[in-house]
Amino acid sequence: xxxxxxxxxxxxxxxxxxxxxxxxxxxxxxxxxxxxxxxxxxxxxxxxxxxxxxxxxxxxxxx
Numbered sequence: 001x002x003x004x005x006x007x008x009x010x011x012x013x014x015x016x017x018x019x020x021x022x023x024x025x026x027x028x029x030x031x032x033x034x035x036x037x038x039x040x041x042x043x044x045x046x047x048x049x050x051x052x053x054x055x056x057x058x059x060x061x062x063x
Contacts, residue, residue: 001025001035008038009048 003019006012017037019025025035040048 001029003035003037005037005039007041007044009040009044012041012043014039014041 001019001021003017003025005014005017007014019035019037028035
């Protein structure tokens with residue numbers, strides 16, 4: 001079963017990946033709907049890690 005992986009932070013498409021067939025995925029496929037899972041794109045990962053490092057050094061999040 002092919003899953004579309006999208007970034008949970010920005011919604012950007014990341015990749016497709018083979019995954020297990022479960023009852024939810026089978027229902028989605030039967031209805032012609034995409035099977036979507038979530039991950040984190042490289043740009044969002046970098047941004048979040050930079051924020052964490054900044055906070056670890058006593059900095060504040062820049063909004």
